[in-house]
Amino acid sequence: MDTFTIPAVLTIAGSDSSGGAGIQADIKTITAHGLFAECAITAITAQNTTGVRDVQDVDPQVVAEQIDAVFEDIPPAAVKIGMVSSAAIxxxxxxxxxxxxxxxxxxxxxxxxxxxxxxxxxxxxAALTSRLLPAARVITPNIPEAEALTGMHIESEDAQAEAACALARTFGCAALVKGGHGVADANDVLADPAAGSTDVAPAITWFRHERIDTANTHGTGCTLSSAIACGLACDMDLAEAVASAKDYLSGALASGLNLGHGSGPVDHMWRMGAQRRTSAAGAPTPTPR
Structure with a gap:
């Protein structure tokens, strides 16, 4: 029998019981990119499209064991890290x-x-900024997160780009500051320092997309960051990985998936859309129990 391999991507994040964000969104995104998804769960949440009910952190030693088990057997080509709420983790x-x-x-x-x-x-x-961000190839803050990390007030595209540069210089990694929150709604800016140097002006790249009018945006940040990791795992350069991830997320938002009573999830499997819609249209209606 012929065999083959594919790149693996490790997501380190919390579990979303509703399936729209966190580990579940990451695994769907990685799978949709044709790659092998691995995970280390940092927290268990009880949540749905209307909000979070409860959160239970995983013991740091168990987080370490998960990471070690993955690297020992199927080393990932890229790693995505999502919400981690404690300094110990x-x-x-x-x-x-x-x-x-x-x-x-x-x-x-x-x-x-x-x-x-x-x-x-x-x-x-403090642990995030001193330990984790400097170890990144790229960080992906939204506007409020970029403001919290820089102390800047971001109310224009110029300020958004300035914040990305400040983050790149501070942490020595690339910074993708995402639009939204009333600033550059669907436009993200990447500041990528030359060879990780904080002394060279970062290269600036804008990624411009038309804003998609939908209330179903649960998990967009998780989805974008894990899609970027997929691009890096496939040996894309960073700008190519971001552009590819933006295209994927735009398709997931534009698909029209509508689940739940609040801000529903994006459609991670939108590229299967025509085949899936045909199957769903012919499926029998479940009988209530």
Missing amino acids: IDTIAERLAHWGATEVVVDPVMVATSGARLISADAV
Whole structure:
């Protein structure tokens, strides 16, 4: 029998019981890109499209064991890191990734809710900025997160680009500051420092897309960051990986999937759309029990 291999991508994040964000969104995204998904779960959440009910962190030692088990057997070509709420877990992740020499690391620094409320403690922010962000190939903050990390007020595209440059200089990694929150709605800006140097002006690249009018945006940040990791795992350069990820997310938003009573998930499997819609149209209606 003929055999083959495909690149693996590791997602380190929390579990979303509703399936729209976190580990579940990442696994769907990685699978949709034809790659092999691996995971290390940092927290278990009880949530749906209307909100989060409860969160339980995973013991840091268990997080470490998950990461080690993955690298020992099927080493990932890229790593995506999502929400990590405790300093102990952040320190554990940083230490284990350094041990295994992980390089293509995408960090989505989930710090601030859409409402503006902080999602992680002050000591966790300190660990994030001192241990995890400097180890990244690229970080993907939204506007409120970029403001929290830089202390800047971002109300224009010029300020958005300036914040991306400031982040790149501070952490020595590329920074993709995403639009939204009233600034550059669907336009993201990438600042990529030359060879990781903080002394050279970062190269700036804008990624412009038409804003898609939909209320179903649950998991967009998770989806974009894991799609970028997929591009890096396939040996794309960073700008190519971001452009590819933006195209994928745009398709997932434009698909028209409508689930739940709140902000529903994007359609991670939108590229299967025509075949899936035909199958669903012919499926029998379930009988209530």
